[in-house]
Amino acid sequence: xxxxxxxxxxxxxxxxxxxxxxxxxxxxxxxxxxxxxxxxxxxxxxxxxxxxxxxxxxxxxxxxxxxxxxxxxxxxxxxxxxxxxxxxxxxxxxxxxxxxxxxxxxxxxxxxxxxxxxxxxxxxxxxxxxxxxxxxxxxxxxxxxxxxxxxxxxxxxxxxxxxxxxxxxxxxxxxxxxxxxxxxxxxxxxxxxxxxxxxxxxxxxxxxxxxxxxxxxxxxxxxxxxxxxxxxxxxxxxxxxxxxxxxxxxxxxxxxxxxxxxxxxxxxxxx
Amino acid sequence: xxxxxxxxxxxxxxxxxxxxxxxxxxxxxxxxxxxxxxxxxxxxxxxxxxxxxxxxxxxxxxxxxxxxxxxxxxxxxxxxxxxxxxxxxxxxxxxxxxxxxxxxxxxxxxxxxxxxxxxxxxxxxxxxxxxxxxxxxxxxxxxxxxxxxxxxxxxxxxxxxxxxxxxxxxx
Numbered sequence: 232x233x234x235x236x237x238x239x240x241x242x243x244x245x246x247x248x249x250x251x252x253x254x255x256x257x258x259x260x261x262x263x264x265x266x267x268x269x270x271x272x273x274x275x276x277x278x279x280x281x282x283x284x285x286x287x288x289x290x291x292x293x294x295x296x297x298x299x300x301x302x303x304x305x306x307x308x309x310x311x312x313x314x315x316x317x318x319x320x321x322x323x324x325x326x327x328x329x330x331x332x333x334x335x336x337x338x339x340x341x342x343x344x345x346x347x348x349x350x351x352x353x354x355x356x357x358x359x360x361x362x363x364x365x366x367x368x369x370x371x372x373x374x375x376x377x378x379x380x381x382x383x384x385x386x387x388x389x390x391x392x393x394x395x396x397x398x399x400x401x402x403x404x405x406x407x408x409x410x411x412x413x414x415x416x417x418x419x420x421x422x423x424x425x426x427x428x429x430x431x432x433x434x435x436x437x438x439x440x441x442x443x444x445x446x447x448x449x450x451x452x453x454x455x456x457x458x459x460x461x462x463x464x465x466x467x468x469x470x471x472x473x474x475x476x477x478x479x480x481x482x483x484x485x486x487x488x489x490x491x492x493x494x495x496x497x498x499x500x501x502x
Numbered sequence: 503x504x505x506x507x508x509x510x511x512x513x514x515x516x517x518x519x520x521x522x523x524x525x526x527x528x529x530x531x532x533x534x535x536x537x538x539x540x541x542x543x544x545x546x547x548x549x550x551x552x553x554x555x556x557x558x559x560x561x562x563x564x565x566x567x568x569x570x571x572x573x574x575x576x577x578x579x580x581x582x583x584x585x586x587x588x589x590x591x592x593x594x595x596x597x598x599x600x601x602x603x604x605x606x607x608x609x610x611x612x613x614x615x616x617x618x619x620x621x622x623x624x625x626x627x628x629x630x631x632x633x634x635x636x637x638x639x640x641x642x643x644x645x646x647x648x649x650x651x652x653x654x655x656x657x658x659x660x661x662x663x664x665x666x667x668x669x670x671x672x673x
Contacts, residue, residue: 484628485577488625489574489577491624491625492570492573492625495556495618495619496573498563498566498570
């Protein structure tokens, strides 16, 4: 399945009608806080899903570290975690053995090499762990946050939940990820896109957006969400990151640059 | 064989370069041309070097403010004075060198040295991105058979070493 035309009205920040055409490959959403990036991808996840395809949502907060018993609490509605987190746990625990395509094998190898292992689910314990090369078992609570992120992605690929026709939604994938791993993750996501997975990314990170821009090879569309003075949410899109108008990631980058130059040249506004 | 050239408070030593010369800005302006600060030639490379030394503790405040403004505009504006001037200097220097029978059967490297200790790789990257559009890198096209390979790098003093150029402060 591919999500294309979307029209939203009277939903949270989208009070007035909001219309957007999405791309079959990677859709990178940027914008200031409270412009609806996360709201939009959650709306897509809940309203565009049908039983014939895999929708996977990776939220900004890691939940697998707390998996033991959490699923039961969520089922009994004894926590404030919503359906998305329940679905994350279900997706992560569902680990059938599938025959992997060439791209899936490549992705899994990149992840295994990066985190030096693979993520597994212990059904008896109800917990996730990384099985490191060499045989050492690292509980998720002790694993590096960035590695958990990549490892979880590998788990989803291995179990066939991200394959041709699937849709992946990822909210702020840059969280807990060292900048040196950003190009690795971007490469993986572009390969997933080429294998037929439609991807939606909401990000605040310049590095992330820019790596998608320089590596894209035609598979990426950028969307800049903004809130107008009257509260309307508007969007502009471009296959080129640098052609997005009123791009706050760029503005923030320029402001940082100017602050550094001022600091380096010892120029004070008060002088 | 090495050459040493002094530019401001800096001394440049060119290891392995047969020719290194400091271009005379006054002479060049009389030809209607601008020029980079130094041209150096090794066995396999022709260097066009522009030097921006902002690490001068004795520079007056007004001068530092002007330089700060130029470096900021270079990022903010599509066609800033800084980037346009950089492109013109390189193009004019390339033209002069060619017209004077320069040997282009070797790699051409444009180097912009920004000497400012706290100006990091992120800042250099952003400035280089802006200057790229003004530097004649299009001459890499195979149609321009006179040129082998052309590149542009924005460096600090330490990074000059990889080109066989040692930059020190004159004692």
